[in-house]
Amino acid sequence: MKKTILLYGTILALLVFLLKVIQYRYLIRDLSIEFYIGLVAAFFTGLGIWMGLKLTNQRKKSGLKAMTLNQPQQFDISKREFEVLQLIGQGLSNQEIADKLFVSLNTVKTHTSNLFTKLDAKRRTQAIQRAKDLGLLG
C-alpha cells in the first residue's frame, strides 16, 4: 500500500515536471490550459479506476480467504448443527433435512433452534444471511 502511494506520488510529480518542461520549452502555456487539465483528468481518472480495481481485488482476495470456509467451531456451532445449516442454505425444509440425516423432525428443529440462537437469527432465511456473512457458507 505504501508502495502504491509512493508510486502514485512519483507519477504525479513526474507528470507535473513533464508539463513544466513542455510548458517552458515550447511556450504553449497560454494556448491550452484546458488541454492540460483534460489530459491530467483523463489520466488520473484511468489511474483512479485502476486503483479502484486493485482495491476491490484485494477485497476479493480477503473474500476468498473467507471463502475457504471459516470453521464453524469458531462460532460455537457443532458439526451436526453445521450440517443442518448447510442443508438449510440449500433450501431444504426441516422434514427434508430430517430424512436426509436419518433423524427425527424434532431433532432437526432442535438443531435449527440452537443455530438461530448462535447466529442471532430469527428466521432460517436470516440464518443463511448471517452464515454467509460469517463465511460459513458459500
Add this chain to the structure above:
Amino acid sequence: MKKTILLYGTILALLVFLLKVIQYRYLIRDLSIEFYIGLVAAFFTGLGIWMGLKLTNQRKKSGLKAMTLNQPQQFDISKREFEVLQLIGQGLSNQEIADKLFVSLNTVKTHTSNLFTKLDAKRRTQAIQRAKDLGLLG
C-alpha cells in the same frame, strides 16, 4: 451510463471553467500550475476510484459465474416481485417486507406465491437458491 458520461463531462467542463475564472480573476496563473494539476489529479483520481468501485460492485455480485446480473424480466418476474425477492434474500419476513414496501401482508404473500411459481420453488429458502443460480441475486 450515458448519464454518467454526460455528468462526467459536465463536471470536467465546470472545473475547467472554474479554474479559468480563478486564473483570470486573480492572476495567479504562473504561481501554481502544479497546484492546479494536483487538484485536478486528486479530484479525478477520487472520481476514478468511485467509478471503479461502482463498476466492480456490479460485477462483484455475480462473482465467478456471470459478468452481469440477469434481468428479472427474462424470467417473467415483475419489478415488484423482484423487490420482494430481494428482500426475501435479505432474510426479511413477509410482515417486514410488507412494512418496508408499505403494502399489506396479503399483498406480499401474493407476490411470494407468484415468485415461488415462477421460480419453481416450494419454500422461500429454495427461492433464494434458485434466484442465485439464475443470477438474479448476489
Add this chain to the structure above:
DNA sequence: ATTCAAATCATCCTTTCGGGTGACGAGAAA
C-alpha cells in the same frame, strides 16, 4: 373503447417454523 398485465387486498385453510421445555444416552474431560 377494450383488452391486458400488474399491483393491490382479502378470506379460508393447511403446513411449516420457531420457542420453550424436559429428558436420556454416549463420550469426553475434569
Add this chain to the structure above:
DNA sequence: TTTCTCGTCACCCGAAAGGATGATTTGAAT
C-alpha cells in the same frame, strides 16, 4: 466418578408461511 457437551427425541403452543381463489384498480397497449 462426576461433570459437561453433544446428539437425540418428545410435547405443546403460537407465529409465520404457503396454497387456492376471487376482487378491484390503474396504467399501458391495441
